[in-house]
Amino acid sequence: MDQPIGVIDSGVGGLTVASELMRQLPKEQLIYLGDTLRCPYGPRPKEEVIQYTLEMVDFLMKKNIKLLVIACNTATAFTLDLLREKLTIPVIGVIQPGARAAIKTTQNMKIGVIGTEGTITSKAYPDALHSIHSDINVYDLACPRFVPMVEKGVLTGEEAYRVVEESLQPLKSEKIIDTLILGCTHYPLLKDTIQSVMGEEVTVISSGEETAREVSAILGYQALLYEGERATKHVFYTTGSSEVFAHIAKQWLDIPIATVETAYLIST
Template sequence: MKKAIGIIDSGVGGLTVAHEFMRQLPKENLLYVGDTARCPYGPRPREEVIDYTWEMVEFLLDKDIKMLIIACNTATAFALDQLKRELSIPVIGVIQPGARAAIKVTRNNHVGVIGTEGTIYSGAYEKELQKIKSDIHYYGLPCPPFVPMVEKGIISGNEALKIVDTVLEPLKEQEDLDTLILGCTHYPIIKPIIQEIMGNEISIISSGEETAREASTILDMQHLLNDDEGTPEHKFYATGERHVFAQMIHRLFCQFPDKQIQIMQTKLAKRMY
């Protein structure tokens, strides 16, 4: 088996990024770790998120991955710079690609971001947007109920609609807003509801497509693309109960052959100090 691309997330949200990788890079093998046992990361202290992120990274490094994708916005905000410094393989987070995609589509430079408390309060998106385009008007809104809702499989119907409508109420008051970044990889799973609540005139951005495009470019430049014509293998590890995890995988990846996908449960080794 050729070396795989490693993807980490706090739970099932990063599966939306993995799906985009499977679509854009169909020859690549993927190894995914979702820390479902300790999700969500958003309310957790910075150092705790960094520790948990490193536990997932070390699990994947033991499997000799060739690239690391941090498909968790909170982990990207807190740990990306450190991981880039300390790892010898390419490391990509989801914040910069998401910001770039929003800059491309906004018509009036009024961009909103919804995410976990950790992501929004870190200021990572605001900083990235301002770095690319200094005259951007930024609106950030933490949405704590969304990740637990998605992890429980509440992704459609009246209950999900009511939760999303209530949480997004402050953002609907921003009349100039024309672009909204889904600053958590769980949120694309409920994108149809978010679009319905915010209205069709709002462009909604998820970073998976842009992240996969960036990964493809880096792999090509570093001659790391898999040119094997064999069937790729994708392994998905959950640290907690696998029922909802497996359901979400089958829902998102229904167009891919089951023989390509293995779903497993694992425990992460605690970091030693």
């Protein structure tokens, strides 16, 4: 079916999911919307996150998308069930895929989760992990300094290492977990630094690969895959600076991005 896949995120973090979608589904067109003007979502009240997410969804639904990926853990935690009831197209979040990937990986049944304040407070990951395996021990930790740092493009170097090391100290000092879920789609942009801080004995899990696999399976099951031939052109929107967004997108995705357009949402 020749309709695009819609991807929404609070900022640039969802590009980590978009990148994996492009790799696994090279024929599909993506329309990506990052709400960089109002990022981060993590510290915001639940009602505000829901409002902003619905505004992004309304914007993309006008683009005739065939499937929606909520590439933001906070928005997934607060709006996934609501959007599945509201929309007639498939809606995929990033929490369940991340939980499944972690359970496949862990050897000692002790899994760490790092995310925004909103995601950690929601207990969405412990709920998802325990719904799959009740014996999993979950150690979760909010890392509110990560998203603003990523949105500024600070991904490596001394500052990034210092912030990551200070933030992860409570998890690292315990020396218990063998698997760490990056419970925010911004965090894979810091994956190398996070891995360096946590050490090689901890496996760091990003939900992008598993999320893309789920999207592929649903599109195939519902006969929504595009099977024609075309030069795929992805479309990117942001509510903030198109220049900053384009710089990070090109740096992370390693693909040419002709333009990043500005999206004007209701309350921006």
